[in-house]
Amino acid sequence: MSATATCCQPAEKPIALGTKGFRIALAGNPNSGKTTLFNALTGLRTQTANYPGTTVERRAGRFNGCEVIDLPGLYDLQAMSEEERIAVAVLTDKPDAAIVVADSMNLSRSLFLVSQILEKNVPVIVALNMMDLAEDAGVQIDPGKLAAELGCDVVPIVARSGRGLDNLNRAIERVKAARLPARPVATCGACSDCRFQTRYAWTDAIAGRCTQHTREPANKWTERLDQYLTHPIVGVLAFFGVMLAVFFLIFHIAHIPMDLIDALFSGLGSWIAQRMPESDLRNLLVKGVIGGMGGMLVFLPQICILFFCLSLLEDTGYLARAAFVMDRLMRRAGLPGKAFVPLLSAHACAIPAIMATRVIEDKRDRLVTILVLPLVSCSARIPVYSMLAALLFAHDAWRASLVFTGAYTLGLVAAITAAFVLKRTVLKGETRPLVLELPGYKMPSLRTAALMTFDRAGVFIKNAGTIILVISIALWALATYPKSPPPPEAVALQQQAATLTGTPAGELQAKADRLISHNALANSAAGRVGRWIEPVLKPLGFDWQIGIGIISSFAAREVIVSTLAVIYGVGEDVAEKNPDSLYDSLRKAERSDGRKVFTTATCASLLVFYVLAMQCLSTQAITRRETNSLKWPVFQLVYMTVLAYVGSLIVYQALRAFGVS
Amino acid sequence: MTIGSTTNSLVATLRIRKKVMNEAPMMPVPTHLYLNEIPSGAHAVVHRIEAADEAMHRLMAMGLCVGRELEVVRQGNPLILRILGARIGVSSRLARHVVVTLS
Numbered sequence: 001m002s003a004t005a006t007c008c009q010p011a012e013k014p015i016a017l018g019t020k021g022f023r024i025a026l027a028g029n030p031n032s033g034k035t036t037l038f039n040a041l042t043g044l045r046t047q048t049a050n051y052p053g054t055t056v057e058r059r060a061g062r063f064n065g066c067e068v069i070d071l072p073g074l075y076d077l078q079a080m081s082e083e084e085r086i087a088v089a090v091l092t093d094k095p096d097a098a099i100v101v102a103d104s105m106n107l108s109r110s111l112f113l114v115s116q117i118l119e120k121n122v123p124v125i126v127a128l129n130m131m132d133l134a135e136d137a138g139v140q141i142d143p144g145k146l147a148a149e150l151g152c153d154v155v156p157i158v159a160r161s162g163r164g165l166d167n168l169n170r171a172i173e174r175v176k177a178a179r180l181p182a183r184p185v186a187t188c189g190a191c192s193d194c195r196f197q198t199r200y201a202w203t204d205a206i207a208g209r210c211t212q213h214t215r216e217p218a219n220k221w222t223e224r225l226d227q228y229l230t231h232p233i234v235g236v237l238a239f240f241g242v243m244l245a246v247f248f249l250i251f252h253i254a255h256i257p258m259d260l261i262d263a264l265f266s267g268l269g270s271w272i273a274q275r276m277p278e279s280d281l282r283n284l285l286v287k288g289v290i291g292g293m294g295g296m297l298v299f300l301p302q303i304c305i306l307f308f309c310l311s312l313l314e315d316t317g318y319l320a321r322a323a324f325v326m327d328r329l330m331r332r333a334g335l336p337g338k339a340f341v342p343l344l345s346a347h348a349c350a351i352p353a354i355m356a357t358r359v360i361e362d363k364r365d366r367l368v369t370i371l372v373l374p375l376v377s378c379s380a381r382i383p384v385y386s387m388l389a390a391l392l393f394a395h396d397a398w399r400a401s402l403v404f405t406g407a408y409t410l411g412l413v414a415a416i417t418a419a420f421v422l423k424r425t426v427l428k429g430e431t432r433p434l435v436l437e438l439p440g441y442k443m444p445s446l447r448t449a450a451l452m453t454f455d456r457a458g459v460f461i462k463n464a465g466t467i468i469l470v471i472s473i474a475l476w477a478l479a480t481y482p483k484s485p486p487p488p489e490a491v492a493l494q495q496q497a498a499t500l501t502g503t504p505a506g507e508l509q510a511k512a513d514r515l516i517s518h519n520a521l522a523n524s525a526a527g528r529v530g531r532w533i534e535p536v537l538k539p540l541g542f543d544w545q546i547g548i549g550i551i552s553s554f555a556a557r558e559v560i561v562s563t564l565a566v567i568y569g570v571g572e573d574v575a576e577k578n579p580d581s582l583y584d585s586l587r588k589a590e591r592s593d594g595r596k597v598f599t600t601a602t603c604a605s606l607l608v609f610y611v612l613a614m615q616c617l618s619t620q621a622i623t624r625r626e627t628n629s630l631k632w633p634v635f636q637l638v639y640m641t642v643l644a645y646v647g648s649l650i651v652y653q654a655l656r657a658f659g660v661s
Numbered sequence: 662m663t664i665g666s667t668t669n670s671l672v673a674t675l676r677i678r679k680k681v682m683n684e685a686p687m688m689p690v691p692t693h694l695y696l697n698e699i700p701s702g703a704h705a706v707v708h709r710i711e712a713a714d715e716a717m718h719r720l721m722a723m724g725l726c727v728g729r730e731l732e733v734v735r736q737g738n739p740l741i742l743r744i745l746g747a748r749i750g751v752s753s754r755l756a757r758h759v760v761v762t763l764s
Contacts, residue, residue, distance in 0.1 A: 109723060434751060435749065
């Protein structure tokens with residue numbers, strides 16, 4: 001390492017980039033078009049992972065036999081934030097070349113980063129991006145002059161349209177052929193007390209010498225739109241309008257592929273069921289593997305639509321405005337404005353919401369957001385809410401919709417309150433003040449959005465898929481073993497059915513099957529655990545059968561509906577095709593002492609439990625990935641379970657005290 | 662003589678006054694304000710930065726350093742600044758630590 005590189009920066013442990021081939025690090029300011037260039041170069045040939053031991057995403061792809069590593073978006077290399085430390089570490093590992101994406105509309109600031117990377121003694125190619133926008137705005141930059149000033153290649157490009165990429169490729173080839181040692185370049189020697197001032201004086205001077213303004217640069221569209229979109233009141237209303245549109249897409253369009261996936265997996269299940277003899281293996285395949293995978297993949301359309309929309313919104317420049325207008329409101333809860341998009345996304349699914357928290361710079365702010373997101377009512381809770389609303393207010397759509405509104409409100413209020421409390425206890429600290437660039441509005445790139453969606457879907461399947469598969473099999477085993485012989489009544493019914501023919505025989509046989517599966521579940525390990533935890537659940541108004549439902553839905557909330565269908569003898573298939581018959585049976589269900597199981601107090605208590613409890617292992621798997629530790633998913637599980645227990649306890653006991661049974 | 666000396670002193674006074682008036686803009690008149698106190702649309706030059714946390718470093722890396730001219734596009738919390746042609750949203754909590762001179 002040269003003297004210039006060490007004088008400002010602390011020594012960083014280099015991060016190995018990989019050993020094969022020619023390695024190019026791609027750096028640039030946020031909003032400089034770095035990701036667009038990365039996508040244009042690498043397309044689908046990318047890999048996403050975290051830098052080892054961190055929560056910073058590492059995207060790498062292949063281009064022309066080179067490995068391209070997309071560094072986090074940077075303004076500075078001073079190693080203040082984790083992103084900057086990683087970028088320094090990667091550059092210290094001496095990639096064979098660094099492409100620095102410079103924004104032509106903001107040359108001086110781009111050069112601030114370029115000059116620091118030049119000092120790392122890595123061969124640098126400056127990709128002067130958005131030349132078209134600059135020309136439109138009356139800014140002319142002389143690339144030749146700039147190259148002479150900086151002592152490195154400068155290639156004008158338009159990453160969005162692909163203009164200039166052939167020249168960029170030629171510049172890479174030149175570096176490749178020569179395996180150039182970094183030239184001793186013009187350095188600003190900014191090691192004085194105010195390094196910002198000195199370095200900026202240098203970049204301002206160079207930018208000034210290389211730029212000609214043909215007219216006053218202005219982005220009239222951005223100015224005009226921002227008058228409204230950053231307005232304290234109009235801006236907030238506009239934000240809710242935009243999010244409403246996104247939600248409309250998520251809930252009204254996603255259900256088509258969701259139904260398709262659902263049909264595909266249940267079709268696959270019955271196809272296997274027909275072709276395999278009745279055995280544990282068949283049950284494992286149908287219920288454990290296919291059921292579990294289907295239950296996870298059914299949320300994929302929502303996740304994809306959400307990421308697609310968010311990527312488009314981000315690309316237009318709107319998302320920065322959303323964070324800007326929400327900042328003041330969110331700060332009261334101790335969260336930054338950027339946390340609001342994840343908080344809204346969590347109404348569809350907590351998983352994409354947690355992945356979307358990467359935009360929050362401050363680690364503590366981000367962690368608090370991740371921890372509270374699962375409290376927001378996601379779409380997996382809808383079947384549970386539907387069931388409980390029907391049990392509470394049968395045939396009264398108006399009151400049933402109040403149940404939904406209440407549950408969603410409770411979830412959002414709980415999330416914001418939990419954030420407020422966490423910021424004052426476990427994760428004490430002031431919310432980081434907002435510093436956020438509001439880039440000029442532009443047309444979004446469908447290609448970038450599609451690649452982003454593809455990438456996120458891969459992360460979801462890889463991380464949530466494996467754990468869901470393991471847990472589905474484990475839960476299936478819990479609900480299946482140890483086996484018990486069919487109950488005497490069922491045997492009697494079967495014998496009776498054997499003497500009859502036609503429909504009556506079928507009905508008796510079906511009744512016997514329901515009794516057998518009820519008996520099997522009741523005597524399985526899950527049933528025993530349900531009985532064992534009944535004393536704990538009793539103060540909440542739950543009996544051991546609801547206990548089984550809670551255990552079986554530990555990995556995915558919506559499973560409680562089918563479990564209750566089995567345990568209350570309706571049969572899974574019937575409950576799916578005709579939910580009313582399930583609700584009727586549940587309404588009639590009685591405890592051993594003859595009292596009804598699903599009283600108003602029990603239903604209300606169960607509703608509160610499902611609003612507040614964690615009960616989703618896919619989310620936990622993503623929390624683990626995004627926090628890079630086991631501690632936080634465990635903390636999340638514990639605090640939410642305690643919250644759910646206490647909440648249900650209060651509701652049940654209060655309702656009982658007021659005479660509502 | 663009295664008149665002459667009076668005239669002379671008057672001319673001298675006027676000369677001094679004129680000199681003072683010419684020099685007045687160059688004298689360090691204390692017009693320093695905090696960035697969160699100046700109105701929307703105002704242009705100002707950064708005079709002093711009174712914080713050194715991570716958020717302030719980010720702002721400085723974006724070009725807000727001593728001597729830089731900037732514009733307050735929209736005052737408020739958060740406020741919008743124009744620095745080097747870029748629009749940047751900043752918490753007023755951070756703007757309270759930046760001393761500027763109106764230009």
